[in-house]
Amino acid sequence: MRRLYQWILSLAPEDFRERYRHEFMDVHAQRARDRRPGLRGVGFDIREIIGAVGLVLRLHVGGLRVHGKGSREGRTSMMETLVQDVRFAVRSLRRNPGFAATAVLVLALGIGANTAIFSAANAFFFRPLPFAEADRLVSLFESNPEFGWTHENSAPANVFDWEEQVEAFEDVGTYASFTEEITWISDEGDPTIFSLTSVSGDLFDVLGVRPHLGRIFHPDETWAPDDGVVVLSHALWTREFGADPGVIGRTLSFGEETVEIVGVMPRGFTFPTDRTELWKPWGWQKAYLDQVWFRRAHWVFPVARLTPDVTPEEANAQLQVVVQRLSAEYPETNRVMGAGLMPVRDFLTMDVRTPLLLLGGAVGILLLLACVNVANLVLIRGAGRTSEVALRHALGAGRGRVLRLMLTESFVLAGTGGLLGLAGGWAGVRMIQRFSPLGITGLTELTLDARVVLFVVGVSVLSGTLFGVLPALRSSSGGVRARLQARGQSGAGGGRLVNVLVGAEVALALLLVVGAGLLVRSFWILRDVHPGFTTEGTMAVKFEVPEARYENRDQVLAFYDRLIEALEARPGISKAGLVAQLPLNGFNWSSQFQAEGWPPDRVGFEIQHRPADEGYFEVMGIPLRSGRMFGPADRADATRVVLINETLAETYFPGEDPVGQRIAYDRAANENPDDNSWWEIVGVVADQYQESLAEAPKPEVFENGNQNWGRERFVVVRTDGEPLAALPAVRSALMELDPLIPISEVKEMRQVWSDSLSRERFLLMLLSVFGVVALMLSAVGVYGVTAQAARTRTREIGIRMALGAEAGAVVRLMVRQSLSVVGVGLTIGVVGALLGSRALTRFLYGIEPRDPGTITAVVALLGVVAAIASYLPARRATAVDPVSSLRSE
Amino acid sequence: MAPADGYSAPPTPLTFQILLALADGNRHGYGIIKEIEGRSAGSAPSTGALYLALQRMEGDGLIEDAPTPDTSESADSRRRYYGITRNGREVAERESARLADLVLAARNKNLLAGTGP
Incomplete structure (x- = not known):
């Protein structure tokens, strides 16, 4: 409580803080000691907080006045008018709870989404790094065109x-x-x-x-x-x-x-x-x-x-x-090894920059959409208030005063929406942090600091202005006569402006839904990519064989043999194998290589290494394409042998049989023919994905695990049932052989596969939520404008129907009118999507940013939603008895 | 412009309360609150409201920094004392007279039970 209080006070102007802060906190602390327990104490706390906020606000507002000059009267009356206006606005909104709640919720959604994304951006890009003199720190990196x-x-x-x-x-x-x-x-x-x-x-x-x-x-x-x-x-x-x-x-x-x-x-x-x-x-x-x-x-x-x-x-x-x-x-x-440097912050946030920019763009559109939506609501409401405004004018309120009243309402809405949005956005940030899928370098905790609060205030004011000014200008204008006359006629309440806004909503929604749609399609394609290994019924456990008790290679390899034998004897485990690193698990080892007989300048780059035994291929379901599998004869001191994947075979041995050829990782191997550096290719196996499903498999070499041995291994097992059900068996097999063997990672291969998609899934999830919200908002907009048209045209509808028009024809007429607006919005939206979707290129896999199928599907979806949203109110309007609808005016 | 001109309008109730609290001697912030609390059946302004008023009143020349009295009670050197200025006293007197007139008028109209003429 005290810290909150101090924080509020820290927002006061500096001259005030300098003079009063200490004694202020002192008095507050003394009073807090007198604070009574229970509800009255809470009441005291709340009063104190409100008092402090009021103090800070008034100091800033009053600060415009030069000390000691100007009339106190004038200031009081300004302040009082403001208070009056706010009270009036709150009263008026409370009379219309449905409208107020909708507007506040819509704004809270828009502002909340922006708060969450800004908080993340704030932590990565704006908050000071926790390093001393961070501007003198640079990250170094290497680059290699080959x-x-x-x-x-x-x-x-x-x-x-x-x-x-x-x-x-x-x-x-x-x-x-x-x-x-x-x-x-x-x-x-x-x-x-x-x-x-x-x-x-x-x-x-x-x-x-x-x-x-x-x-x-x-x-x-x-x-x-x-x-x-x-x-x-x-x-x-x-x-x-x-x-x-x-x-x-x-x-x-x-x-x-x-x-x-x-x-x-x-x-x-x-x-x-x-x-x-x-x-x-x-x-x-x-x-x-x-x-x-x-x-x-x-x-x-x-x-x-x-x-x-x-x-x-x-x-x-x-x-x-x-x-x-x-x-x-x-x-x-x-x-050809180059090097470079960049500010440490840029380097650490390199991976999150583009996703955050994308999300920032998305929430920006969402906020705009929310504002347009609320502007629409305000306009439609303004239409219903024509007589109220006319009456105020008639009673002598100036245009400025009426304008201010309406604007105040907008700011009260925006402020409430902002507060809710701040709370919601904060919850959203926590979620982002928990999933942390952007490869976030968590240099800085995500916290709610003054910058975020300021951002929310700014966004609220901006949106209040955005959705408030136009409708307010509109409602406050025009003479009494014009207003009162307008009542009986159709299309009152700024019909054209409402149409423009609905068109804009549809266009904005289309942008977001197309973005979400593209990501969904891309994700489906990625998910259907076969990783090259079996994800079901397989799990892996990482362990290390300590040097202290297994001094040399033969002891380690003997341990491995015993382990595989023990595991395969367990019920529930049908096969076990060993590998140095799992694919799609974030760690890969690569190097260059030369084949025997190649000229010195011919080199293969970036081949992946994955020492493994024959069990690995069987457990993972990686088929042999040609040559032979590792076998019992491939002992540690036998001829050194490797398996290669198809990509390596096709890239470096096109049109020839790689089996039987020899490769080495030392560029100079051909010049110093030393048998110890050569590995013989004995077989070719199918490709598996190594770094991510979005990156095509790279050339890969599987060295025989006995010959390229190590102390850290993943043991992979094929299980009969649920993979994790086999974990106790794996643990106990290890423990029985050596109770002190440290186990670290435990992974289901299904999970490894799924985790490798987490970043795509996260972006997709967020953008889908935004897309659904956008769809809903635009539906509300279309519904609102049709409903409003129906209301103001009750009389016309009544006459048409009294003259014999069928209900169906009237409904069609109204739906057609709404849909023509929607059509314009969709057209603009499609143009925007064609121009803007390139921003998504980096996040799409196997699909073009201008994918016509996705855009068509989204247009159809929005069209159907809009048709339903306009049909419902039109249907209701014609359900009324013509006589009573004629009487309604 | 004489400072007092700024106060041709009646002071706000809180301003008057503070002037009243300081009329018989210098007090620190907490003292002012306690004095107001004692006079208004336990209800007192929030600390924020008090300091907003104090800051304005200082700016308007109604109160000023006062020397810290040399008693054991004020051992805490951080506590600042406020005193009423001549201006402040004038404003308070004028407001008291105005209120007294109002009370008299109320009494003449039998609004104060049991004290009618």
């Missing part, structure tokens, strides 16, 4: 050279481009999975972040031989350790590995994603610096702090010089 890389992560050895040779870099820190999941075994023996990001020892120094407790890493911990330390996130510290300050110095056990907690980061600091719960230093060895792989493998993201007074452009120029030097010095890895 690989099609633009903003890729970097090779550590390159980063160290940049750090040393670019003078404009004061310091460069790095973080891993992926998070790892590790299993913590609590003192009670319960396993919990944490998300961990490896960072350089100086990363937090570079960012300028201080710990909440304990210390951050030392720069030399990048190189510590044993990575014995971790820093916790505030959230993890609170959740798992009850925010106990004594946690510093405690050790955590991750299976075999034991680490010491040395620090806790401040609340709200999450980096690089909000999934990260703890950080550990790389723990590299200095010897890596001279090894080729350290310059070939790309997996770190660097952040550099520029020296003061250096512009990013100057730093980039220096960087390019170093890049040139490195490409000459290390041609094998850096021949």
Whole structure:
């Protein structure tokens, strides 16, 4: 309560705050101490809040007046008139609850959607970053035209050279481009999975972040031989350790590995994603610096702090010089490797920029639609108030005064809608945050700050003006006579303007519905893409074989053999296999390759690696196309063999049989014929999708898992029933072999597939909601305008019917008139959609932005909805007895 | 323009209440509230309303900063005291006279039960 109070007060003009703030809070606090319990206390709180808001508002309004000058009388009367106007508006709206509620709801929808999207944009693009002097921080990235890389992560050895040779870099820190999941075994023996990001020892120094407790890493911990330390996130510290300050110095056990907690980061600091719960230093060895792989493998993201007074452009120029030097010095890895830099905020928000822009455009249209809708309601209501306005004029109210009364009504509506929209939008933000599907780098918590509130106030005022001014001008104009005369005639109440507005509504709705329709079609196409593996009845568990008890390759491989045997003996599990990384799971490893006999300048780029055993292909249902599958003879020391996918076969061995050919990952393999670098292709398997369903499968190599062995594996199993029902069996099989084996990820392949569509699904969901709302709003608009026409034309209808017109003919006449307006709106909307849908290109898969089928379907849908919306009121109007409708005037 | 001219119109009830509270001595914000509360059967303006009035009255020259009295009660140095200015006293006197006239008129018309002439 006190914080809210303080916040309200912080909005007061500065001179007031300087002079009164302390004593104000003091008096408030003293009175709060006298506060009585129960309802009367709540009453006091509410009065105090209202008083403070009133104070701030009046200080700002009264602030226009130079102190001590001007007549107090004048100000009072202005203020009083305003209060009077507001009271009047509220009274008048309360007499018409249906109208008021509809208008407020429609506005709340529009403003709420905008609030939610703006809050996200605010967090990413406007709020200060939680780093010291963030304008001196730049993100570095590598690019490679041969690989099609633009903003890729970097090779550590390159980063160290940049750090040393670019003078404009004061310091460069790095973080891993992926998070790892590790299993913590609590003192009670319960396993919990944490998300961990490896960072350089100086990363937090570079960012300028201080710990909440304990210390951050030392720069030399990048190189510590044993990575014995971790820093916790505030959230993890609170959740798992009850925010106990004594946690510093405690050790955590991750299976075999034991680490010491040395620090806790401040609340709200999450980096690089909000999934990260703890950080550990790389723990590299200095010897890596001279090894080729350290310059070939790309997996770190660097952040550099520029020296003061250096512009990013100057730093980039220096960087390019170093890049040139490195490409000459290390041609094998850096021949065409470029690098660049950009402000750290731009880099971290790169992925969310376009989706947010798209959503921003959508909610903008929605708000416009809401305003047009309310303007329409106000106009139609204005028509019913003709006599009230005429009477006011007759009683001597000036045009300005009547105008102001009507505008005040609009602002009361907009203000109420804004308040509701703020609340609704806030709930919406929470939802966005929970799904967090945009690949959001959660640098900043989404919070309701002054900027968001200001945005809502601005949007409310804007919409109040948008929908208020036109109808108000219209209703307040015209003499008494003209108004009173207009009553008996048809088409009163600004018929033409109403038609224009309804046309606009239909056009705007069409834009949104076409956008939603395109995304829906695209999503269906994506969903029908076969991922290349069986999603049903398969699950995977990631585990790691610790070095401490399984020292060498043979021990590890023996463990794998025993595991597969144990699993396949369990009921419910028909087959088990091992693979280094799951497809569509966010982590892929790629490199270049050469085939035996190729000229030195012929290289295959960006081939994916996925060490696996034969069980993997059977569990995942990946068929063999030619050659043979791995077999029992492919032991660790036998000839090294690989399977390749069809894309690799077609891309690099067109028209020839790849089976039996040999490949190597070292560019120079053909010059130093060393048998140890060659892998023999023994078979070709069908493609599977690797990074996303929207990206065609890349060339892929499956090395035999015995020969390209590792300690981290996913065990995949084919189950007879529900995949997760097999989890206990997998767990117990692992536990029986070794109770201390850490398990991390547990995934159903169905889930992996579904998660890979989460971003598309999220955009689709939001845009569909907007589309449905737009459809409803336009239907309300068409309904309203027909109903209004029916009402003002009761007399005409009565005469027509008295003269023998059939009800059906009259209904058709009225529906036709409404639909002609709708038709114009649809035409404009289609033109707009053709022009604007290109904005969606990046989000569409397998469908053109101007897809005629979608546009036609949407036009038909809107047409049908409009026809129904105009038929209902027309039907009702003709159901009235002609005699009574003639009497109604 | 003499400051008092700005107040040819009667002060608002809250302004008058504050002037009344300060008429017999300097008080701080909380003191003013307590005084008003005591006179109006427990109902008092919100802190916001009070400070809006105080700010305006200071601007209009009706009240001014007053020295903090040297008593143990005012040990808190953050508390500022307000005192009534000559102008303020004039406005209060004029308003009191106006109200007294009104009360007299009310009495003459038997609106004050049991106090008729």
